[in-house]
Structures are given as structure tokens and as C-alpha cells.
Amino acid sequence: MKYQSKRRALLLLADGTIFYGKSVGNKEGTAFGEVCFNTGMTGYQEIFTDPSYFGQLMVTTNAHIGNYGTNKEEIESESVKISGLICRNFSYEYSRPLADTGLEEFLNANNLFAISDVDTRALVSYIRDNGAMNAVISTDIDDVDNLKKQLAAVPSMEGLELSSKVSTQEPYYYGNENATYKISALDIGIKKNILRNLAKRDAYIKVFPYNTTFEEMSKWNPDAYFISNGPGDPEPLTDAIAAAGEIIKTDKPLFGICLGHQVIALANGVSTYKMHNGHRGINHPILNLATGRGEITSQNHGFAVNREEAEANPDLEITHVHLNDDTVAGIRMKNKDVFSVQYHPEASPGPHDADYLFDDFFRLIEKTAKQTAEV
Template identity: 80%
Template structure:
């Protein structure tokens, strides 16, 4: 039976702008966060469970959300990480055979409040012009002044440390103990598919909490180090930056993705900054400056590294650039087996253009292991 929400709801931006809609499932609710948008046509379940989105209100630009339901195997963490969902048309019914439940049931199970029937084209256009900002979604449409007061108390994403909210509390292992290589992964918001990509290439991975010291990771006897993706501002992650400096100094291969890319840059004295509205989607064009080839990539970040400082750093080389705005999308160190990218090679939402980066990491590990034999 088809269903349509009737309870009124709103999206209130920090600058006072309001967009109206309806509450999904007719539920009462209120949720705060930084409003941002994702341009992907598919992959909403992966987006909602990606730790990098922690604390954000997600606007989906695809007009229909929920039409293929959800599947318990298509999650990137153990729970939903976004603060709330904003969409145009919410599908209460689904038609995919592999789905195990509807998106509404998935949201209810995770106690996530969502608003539909919003003019998302107008909202996204507004965010593009005015930048990402804090917002609130709520059914409390008659108490706008109170919502404004509460919204003003929500901290800005700039300067906010969030990795501690999503990182593992204690180390754990992934893969087989008899695997060829041991990789120590610093979890500052790691996605499950990253671990799958490491394991399927022959790695035994020990995942460490966001504030683990280098000595703790080194004592395990890892062959290489990985620094994960994650949410929030990278600069407050002083423990991760300190650990990254020691990883680099160890001479072992180091690979960083997204927030991990920013941590490696900060470890090299390159600053980061909050972007106007960030890059979030599965169709972002990247130019590999080493191969000269273009790549279609999946991205999710609201911060970037300073290009001028990167170009001036004698120890670092820019390897990838974003073709839309020329921001730095990848770097490598000149005299170390250290590299990182701002995008997500593990996502592979269709094209597998960036899949080679994991192979590149393992080639470095193999070469280093051969040198020590």
C-alpha cells in the first residue's frame, strides 16, 4: 500500500533561511548538524553509515530515495552516522530482491529522523552559493525562534574533533593471522570496505583507536601503516598527527585516505582549511598527474590541504588534482614510501578507476619486505 507523509516539517539553516517539507513516517523529531549534499544517484545506505558523515544533515540530490530498500551487508560501519536525512521523494516501498527491509524500517531501527518533500534543488543551490552551514530539521514548525536559539548553540564543524566519536574503543583484528603482510590501521573513522580491500590483497590488519601511539602500533610488528578516513576537522587530531610523523620516520610504507590524507599533510607541515561546501558524490573527476589519466572518483570531505604550501614543500609532490576546482586530491613524499589521496578508492560506485591505489600500496610493502630479506 502506498503511503505519503502528512506531518509538516522544516529545514532551518543557521542564517535563518527555511525550507518546508514533511516528516518521513509521520514521526515527530528534531535533529541538528552541518547541512551538506551528496550528488550520488545510488549508495544511500553506504552514505548514511559512513563515519566520515558523522554530525551532518545529508541532502540527497537524487529525486528518489529508498526505492531499492536496504541490505544488511551494504553498510560501512556498525550504525547510521549522519544526524538526519533531507530528500525530495521518499519511497516507502522497494522493489529490489536483495533488499531485506525498507529504508523507512532501516531509519526507524537506527532512530534517524528524516524529512521529505523538500525542494532539494533549491536547497542544494542555496548551499552551493552560501556554503555548508549548521542547520536543524524538525516537526516543531510552530516554535521557530526556539529552534533558532538551540541551533545557535551547535558548534561549527571547523575546529571540531569527531574521530573520538566514531573510532573503535579497543584494537581488533581483520583477516587471517597467516596472511602475507601485517598492516596497522589507525581508525579515525574507518569504513568496512577499506578493510575488505586490504584483506583481500593478503593483509592481516590490526585496527587501532584514533588516539593510539606509534609505539603501540609499532610493537605489533607491522609491515606498513594505514591512516583512515573520518569526520570533522583534521587539525585537532594532535595524537594522530604525532603518530603519522613517527610512521613516516619509520621508513615503512604509509597510505592515507581522505582524513588520513589530511593527517599526512599536517605531519609534513602543510595546513588544511574548511571548504565552501566540500566534495560529496560518486562522480568527481580527478587527474592523475603521474600517469596523465583521468579518474572518476567517490568523494566525501569538507576540508582540503593547502595547495600553495604543498607546492612549496620540497619533501612532497602533488600526484592528483580535482578537475572541478584544482584542489589537491593526492600527494606522495619524495624520499619516503608515503602517499595519500583525498578521495575514496574503496568505494567503487561503478567505475573502478582508483582501485589501483591499494595495489600500489601493496607493491610498496612487497618491495620493502624484499629489501629486508
């Protein structure tokens, strides 16, 4: 092992529980956030750079992290978005031929503090029982009282608006400007691979900041609209909810993923709630109620759509449910070309179980464009 004598560190949960470990790279540091865990066996670089994880301390349940290094093509945003990393075994050496750098170098370049040698099995079991909560990781193990005071001042994820922290500041374009279709995308924490999936289906995308109005998005005269994934509580996103409501009034297709799914539900008067534990991993089973087929999906969310309210809404139909807890995993509007899912089809964990969602979106776009041309 590269570091024979590693600096001691701890994880302090909001309820006072402490887990001990060691600092990765023998560094000093402290980081705060909501502690959560991801059950994926691979894909740590995607996790670390996914804007949906902004403000969270990530616990990886896979025992070995860093063993295949990092690759500059496998990032979902321009920087690491998690607040800190907690793992069991951190690999300082990597053996993947396609890797550009080791994970330690990648984390250092992004100024991310990480701890290893934590009993992550016990930690995840504790979080499962007691729920997601704020926490701090630190090498300042001799001043726990001070860490507790600082931790108490960290705001709860419930009610926290975070899209403004990760959204683009200015509109930008993605894809081939000569593509057949134009899509206005609202960036409330968008992943790059979503844009790749839209662009490869012959779309040119204009990406707008999180608080852009419908009027501004519509000036580009797009063929359809998209609302992205993102971090935090959806209810404070009043601008995005208002924009979604205005988009729904049009006859153009609208697709939402993850946080975008929740925003579309809120625009239809259906509330959301903070889950005891969110869904985070690449092995979540979903049932498509229309086809009866199961899908293995990638998920990353700590909030969910109220199922009773969705079922009672005359304009909505639940299209997908999570097979572990029967939460809402997809909805569509009955009289509009509007649909959304609570998982990430672009992440390809199945690997292609959910690709059809992008194809469905483009079939709606093609249909609407044809009808417009005939008028």
C-alpha cells in the same frame, strides 16, 4: 503512498533561511548538524553508514530515495552516522530482490529522523551559493525562535574533533591471521570496505583507536601502516598527526585516505582549510598527474589540503588534482614510501578507476619486506 497525511516539517539554516517539507513516516522529531549534499544517484546506504558523515544533515540530490531498500551487507559501519536525512521523494515501498528491509524500517532501527517533500533542487542551489552551514530539521514548526536558539548553540564543524565519536574503543583484528603481510591501521573513522580491500590483498590488519601512539602501533611489528578516512576537522587530531610523523620517520610504507590524507599533510607541516562546499558524490573527476589519466572518484570531505603550501614543501609532490576546482586530491613524499589521496578508491564509482592505489600500496609493502629480508 503509504502516508496520505504526513506531518509538516522544516529545515532551518543557521542564516535563518527556512525550507518546508514533511516528516518521513509521520514521526515527530528534531535533528541538528552541518547541512551538506551528496550528488550520487545510488549508494544511499553507504552514505548513511559512512563514519565520515558523522554530525551532518544529508541532502540527497537524487529525487528518489529508498526505492531499492537496504541490504545488511552494504553498510560501512555498525550504525547510521548522519544526523538526519533530507530528500525530495521518499519511497516507502521497494522493489529490489536483494533487499532485506525497506529504508524506513532501516532508519527507524537506527533512530534517525528524516524529512521528505523538500525542494532539494532549490536547497542545494542555496547551499552552493552560501556554503555549508549548521542547520536543524524538525516537526516543531510553530516554535522557530526556540529552534534558532538551540541551533545557535551547535558548534561549527571547523575546529571540531569527531574521530573520537566513531573510532573503535579497543584494538581489533580483521582478515586472515595467516596472511603474508601485517598492517597497523589507525581508525579515525574507517569504512569496512577499506578493510575488505586490504584483506583481500593478503593482509592481516590490526585496527587501532584514533588516539593510539606510534609506539603502540609499532609493537605489533607491522609491514606497513594505514590512516583511515573520518569526520570533522583534521587539525584537532594532534595524536593522529603525531603518530603519522613518527611513522614517516620509519622506512615502512604509509597510505592515507581522505581524513588520513589530511593528517599526513599536517604531519608534513602543510595546513588544511574548511571548504566553502565540500566534495560529496560518486562522480568527481580527478587527474593523475603522473599518468595523465582521469579517474571518476567517490568523495566525501569538507576540508582540503593547502595547495600552495604543498607545492612549496620540498618533501612532497602533488600526485592528483580535482578537475572541478584544482584542489589537492593526492600527495606523496619524495624520499619515503608515503602517499595519500583525498578520495575513496574502495567505493569503486568508476567502478575500478582507483583500485590501483591499493595495488601500489602493496607493491611498496612487498618491496620493503624483500629489502628487509635481504639485510
